[in-house]
Amino acid sequence: MLRVDAIRAIYPQLEECIVVTIMGAVAAEVQSIGHRPNFFYLQHAMGLASSMGLGIALSRPELPVVVLDGDGSILMNLGSLTTMARYHPRNLTHVVFDNESLLSVGGFPTATATGSDIAGMAKAAGIARTATVHTIDEFVDAFTAARAAEEMATIVAKVEAIGPKAFVTDLPLLENRFQFARHLRRRTED
Numbered sequence: 001m002l003r004v005d006a007i008r009a010i011y012p013q014l015e016e017c018i019v020v021t022i023m024g025a026v027a028a029e030v031q032s033i034g035h036r037p038n039f040f041y042l043q044h045a046m047g048l049a050s051s052m053g054l055g056i057a058l059s060r061p062e063l064p065v066v067v068l069d070g071d072g073s074i075l076m077n078l079g080s081l082t083t084m085a086r087y088h089p090r091n092l093t094h095v096v097f098d099n100e101s102l103l104s105v106g107g108f109p110t111a112t113a114t115g116s117d118i119a120g121m122a123k124a125a126g127i128a129r130t131a132t133v134h135t136i137d138e139f140v141d142a143f144t145a146a147r148a149a150e151e152m153a154t155i156v157a158k159v160e161a162i163g164p165k166a167f168v169t170d171l172p173l174l175e176n177r178f179q180f181a182r183h184l185r186r187r188t189e190d
């Protein structure tokens with residue numbers, strides 16, 4: 001499965017969620033499908049998208065929060081799995097696109113290329129709802145079911161190590177930062 005197709009398949013659901021993505025290829029692919037003010041791309045701070053998503057989910061329990069993570073990123077911050085398990089906010093869906101690669105910086109293999117199992121680690125950390133999926137249909141089903149169940153989930157989508165041709169964006173970091181914060185504040189006032 002191509003990650004961009006997987007993102008496109010859940011995009012209608014993302015439109016109504018607070019979305020935090022990792023940097024690089026994932027951010028570029030989401031933006032190629034369509035940026036929205038409720039989407040934040042955590043550039044540079046590799047590994048911390050799940051931590052940021054957890055914080056938002058805990059402080060805004062009325063909002064559905066989706067984290068779009070990567071294998072290399074979550075492998076840099078495995079403690080985040082234990083913290084998510086401890087607090088398990090019902091409104092948090094953690095998606096890990098596992099391409100077994102640090103694709104955005106040239107495609108070096110990560111530990112999942114040599115057998116490490118992120119869903120297994122999430123389960124062992126104490127996250128009750130975990131899945132590893134290999135097709136778009138499985139991914140959409142697992143994602144939709146996790147949101148409907150209102151149970152924190154880590155869904156690992158095994159995807160090909162193929163990214164966008166270019167990472168060009170016309171959305172500067174600061175504009176994204178202010179727009180996203182404004183969106184969250186506006187949702188408080190609703």
Ligand SMILES: Cc1ncc(C[n+]2csc(CCOP(=O)(O)OP(=O)(O)O)c2C)c(N)n1
Pocket residue numbers: 022023024025026044045046069070071072073074099101102103104105110
């Ligand atoms: C602390 C830190 N180390 C390294 C980088 C450089 N870097 C940016 S993206 C990336 C790879 C991310 O890998 P993954 O999460 O698997 O996403 P993919 O690129 O495969 O989509 C790396 C190493 C960084 N931004 N910050």
Ligand SMILES: [Mg+2]
Pocket residue numbers: 070071072097098099100101102103
């Ligand atoms: Mg990767």
